[in-house]
Amino acid sequence: MGLRVSDLSVARGGIRVLEGLSFALAPGQALVLRGPNGIGKTTLLRTIAGLQPPVSGEVDAPAEALVYAGHADGIKATLTVRENLEFWAQAFGNSDISGAMAAFQLAPLGERPAGALSAGQKRRLGLARLLVTGREIWVLDEPTVSLDVEAVAMFAAAVRAHLAAGGLAVIATHIDLGLSEAEVLDVTPFKARPLEHDDFDGAFL
Numbered sequence: 205m206g207l208r209v210s211d212l213s214v215a216r217g218g219i220r221v222l223e224g225l226s227f228a229l230a231p232g233q234a235l236v237l238r239g240p241n242g243i244g245k246t247t248l249l250r251t252i253a254g255l256q257p258p259v260s261g262e263v264d265a266p267a268e269a270l271v272y273a274g275h276a277d278g279i280k281a282t283l284t285v286r287e288n289l290e291f292w293a294q295a296f297g298n299s300d301i302s303g304a305m306a307a308f309q310l311a312p313l314g315e316r317p318a319g320a321l322s323a324g325q326k327r328r329l330g331l332a333r334l335l336v337t338g339r340e341i342w343v344l345d346e347p348t349v350s351l352d353v354e355a356v357a358m359f360a361a362a363v364r365a366h367l368a369a370g371g372l373a374v375i376a377t378h379i380d381l382g383l384s385e386a387e388v389l390d391v392t393p394f395k396a397r398p399l400e401h402d403d404f405d406g407a408f409l
């Protein structure tokens with residue numbers, strides 16, 4: 205089960221931001237997306253995740269194998285850390301949250317309402333959620349925001365374990381995750397050119 209992106213163009217707010225992107229990932233592979241603020245990484249990830257349609261081109265990935273984690277936490281503030289994970293595990297047809305709790309060292313926070321966590325702790329919970337989904341394709345937008353060095357290492361280890369188990373991941377990040385095995389794609393050269401009018405005069409008439 206892989207992910208293939210072919211000649212993809214994506215738009216935000218009706219304006220094309222990236223065009224002509226192609227890449228393929230096989231099980232066990234990770235791709236890190238780089239590029240300056242506003243270039244279109246979030247837009248690309250949302251398109252890959254099927255949350256918005258492409259302008260043109262194709263994303264070939266089984267939707268039922270994919271999970272997207274974006275900027276919004278999606279954490280239920282009144283549930284405890286443990287209950288949040290149990291809720292998500294159940295939503296994805298799983299029950300065992302122990303691996304996820306351990307990977308992000310959440311046991312000491314298990315009975316705390318998620319609303320009472322710090323930003324970095326919330327992020328750790330949000331990332332732990334990936335593990336309970338059991339899904340193969342992780343599409344992650346800035347997963348390490350608010351994380352300290354130790355938590356970034358937890359995340360990198362979780363990605364590595366995911367890849368070793370035959371998963372794959374596309375990750376937009378500005379920081380070095382220390383994942384030397386990941387391919388890096390700078391999307392800057394794929395910035396969409398301004399639209400050219402076929403009928404230049406017509407635009408003024």
Ligand SMILES: Nc1ncnc2c1ncn2[C@@H]1O[C@H](COP(=O)(O)OP(=O)(O)OP(=O)(O)O)[C@@H](O)[C@H]1O
Pocket residue numbers: 216217218221239240241242243244245246247248
């Ligand atoms: N709701 C919106 N309506 C219109 N344009 C938007 C909207 N949200 C973002 N944009 C614009 O779309 C472009 C692509 O944004 P996107 O969030 O995909 O970039 P990014 O590469 O993820 O940036 P960052 O590194 O800052 O997260 C930017 O120029 C941005 O200003």
